[in-house]
Amino acid sequence: MTSTRSSYDAVVVGAGHNGLVAAAYLARAGRSVLVLERRDHVGGAAVSARVFPGVDVRLSRYSYLVSLLPRRIVTDLGLSFLTRRRRISSYTPVGTGGLLIDTASEARTRDSFRATTGSDRDFDAWREFYAATARLAARVFPTLTQPLPTRAQLRRLVDDPRLWEEVFERPLGETVEARFADDVVRGVVMTDALIGTFTHAHDPTLLQNRCFLYHVIGGGTGDWDVPIGGMGAFTDALADAARSAGAEIVTGCEVTGIDTDGVTAEVRHSDGLAHASRVLVNASPYDLSRLLGEPAPPKPRGSQLKINMVLDRLPRLRDPSVDPALAFAGTFHVAESYEQLERAYREAASGTRPAAPPSEIYCHTLTDPSILSDRAAARGLHTLTLFGLHTPADLFAATPEQTRSDLVVATLAQLDSVLAEPIAGCLAVDADGMPCLEARSPVDLEREIGLPGGHIFHRDLSFPYAEQESTDPAERWGVATGRPTVLLCGAGAVRGGGVSGIPGHNAAMAVLET
Template sequence: MNEKFDVVIIGGGHNGLVAACYLALSNKKTLILEAKSELGGASTSVRAFPDFDANLSRYSYLVSLLPDQILRDLSIDFETISRKVSSFTPTTRNDRNIGLLVNRQLDDESKDSFIALTGSDLEYKKWDAFYNDLFKLAQVMAPTMLSPLLTRFEMKQLAIDNGLSQVWDDFIERPLGEVIRREFSEDLVRGVVLTDALIGTFTPADNLMANICFLYHLIGNGTGEWKVPRGGMGALVKKLTARARELGVEIRTDSKVTKIGDEGSFKTVEVNKNEIIATEFIAANCAPQILAEILGATPPKYTKGSQLKINMLLKKLPRLKSGTDPKAAFAGTFHIDESYAQLEKAFQEAESGKIPNIIPAEMYCHTLTDNSILSDDLNKAGYQTLTLFAIHTPASLFDHDNEGAKAKMLSQILHQLNQYLLDPIEECLAVSANGTLCIEVKSPQDLEKDVSLPGGNIFHIDLQFPFSEAVENTHANRWGVETDDKQIFICGAGAIRGGGVSGIGGHNAAMAILGK
């Protein structure tokens, strides 16, 4: 055993890189060990279709939860771009193709769209009030994410002190489905609201798991706004990696941690079953299930992933039957068959072991907001990307035949999409030199295989509310990153408050190690 470090970080995802930067800024000798040949985990950009110079965010794709404070603290110049359009949802009314267009800043165009859908401005007014309440809650909760964990009582008191007693009750205590049904009358509007509660979360609307997922999707940076990362998600990883190296962090890829032991007051880390490294602390950027496997411990209970990710490169955007400008429809989140009733039915069918008859999905076009991920030639030719995320497609549906299930679901989703398009999506897709369409499909099983997400769960384990359920917090659960071993900390999505591309798990693990 020749080498000793202050901290060894298992895994080089964005959280591991964030933790490493904070530790290095405090003069801690830090080593990152990444099992794969490349850093970034699920936060990467890849040339998914080799014949085309287009770098797609293959897994993670939008940013909301990454606090601006982390970028400032680490001197990271990473830009995220606002989208004018929040969402567009195509539908039919009286045999007419129409759509609900909601701009990020509610305006007359949004109001007119609600009126065209529902016949009045009532749902528009309710929408405005509903999200204004959420904004107020986000303003209270978001600033606590980089501080020691509050208890449920403390967080509730904070909400009450800010006049948000009813808002707390609606979004923390009551089932979200109940609140949505109370506030909105139109099934399509109810569904658009509910979708944020179901990203990567397999649950019915009236389960509190929906509340938790919904909350994380609406409190990021105190606004809940989801922005487009300039240069794709890989740009964040590149800048974090460069900063870590600049600060003296040592990074080793193709270095799989196979065992953790003890050597006096130090922990020992076995790498690739042959090399032994000593360290005072360990920060696990890997999933808690993988950490448990390394330690020979019982893994935590968790739900497997429930999403299907589809990436596409297009020669052109398709026209819509509604007549809506494609540059507006696809710039925000484009909802496909995500009414409240459709979402609930899809959950019930998937829970019974069947592929839903109608698979709810949503997508957006990165390149309408940021075309820097395409080469100049592709931009001049009018190429675009589409990123689609299907929900209520749990891992169990792919267990028997992963490739077969993916092919069946892809065909079904494209058929559903085409009912709203003048130009079939297949005719808009770019074609590789070998004649194949530029479209790729990733199931939960693929995420487990490609980026070591157990069961394909994009949050590593089930999300938890961003506060402690303990009566009072002690040093043993001060930051929500602690384990049973005082020298080992969780610094990834599996930490409390750690889900999504946020860096919060990395920041909080670093603070715990530094004794903050």
């Protein structure tokens, strides 16, 4: 399909979820909107796919959980999309037992802390700390869909000097070590600071703090919810909303350049040219530089290994006291104690593949079986999504396929070490007789969905505030690029990252203010 006109109020580059959010808001406001997408389908990283031949399971292939999506976006755009909360927050195997955090049972969680750590100290510290982050979430999250507060304004809004210092001022490792005594408990806290981010507990740049903040404020609660129908259900609903409002979406059309005189812009693409008052770019700042013909900044450094699996059955645990259906319903931590995380970081930072790669796993189908066909459900199939940490893109530079293969073997060996049976024996087999396992490294993510360096947030996250107030709409909404007619609407915007729709919303609000 090609566009039917050449001039628009707005051209959106990229039909990932943020680009679709921006298009839907602008079209509903009566603006003419063209969305150009390089791939042959919409969704970007927020898609569902039948990955394995003959296995009718719609996997959330890249992104897989929802935390930061404001309910107001779903309501504003009239989306038919729901998420479901996970009762089990996490399970971490420890010896022949494990730490189970059950959000519906404080008594059960306390007993698990006591059995794992030998006292109530860390449970009490856990409850106090996450009560504080819940207050932080309730105060900060609503600001993400408002003009950027200044640093001073946000600090006054948080109104908790100790927590502000811990989250916004000092390396998170200092807080984790001061508040918690147990190595495993410290690790469970620290993982929220490392998802998709290559850093360590005492990084003086506070990159870990920024990542932690976004992981604990989502939805105003910090919950990480399961998208009903898979991640593709969200972007399908967004595409329907944008089209229904009048936006034109063209797939299989690659944008090759953007020219602007500061008043209007011209977008060069594989089907020709499009002119617009504003261009909203749902690509990384790194890729935007290329489109503008500017020198490229340093490439971002992604750091994760994603493994998708379909199982005939859930594996048995070494811990006989916990049903696998509980353990895998939340976040299942593997090799993620505080010391293990630090050791893996040091190894990867020195250019060596971590000997014991840390990872976390969850099972979508335990919370939402709708991604299974009737036949797959009758067979008792389940999905497992594994997200590996501390695997930076440069580890794969020389031998990407061999390094990925080696990491998969090492990562699954760590998983096997806490199971009562090898995970390989639980994998379903596809129509070609192959095990249902797919792995994606940062190199694969750059090649397949255009994430520079495989960075899932487009670039390192930033704190959600401005240093000073501005009257420029793009700066006020955190979507400025330095070019008045070109705005960021993707994960690389201020308050970007994750599956949120927030940058798309904010870019649209900036356009509507002009």
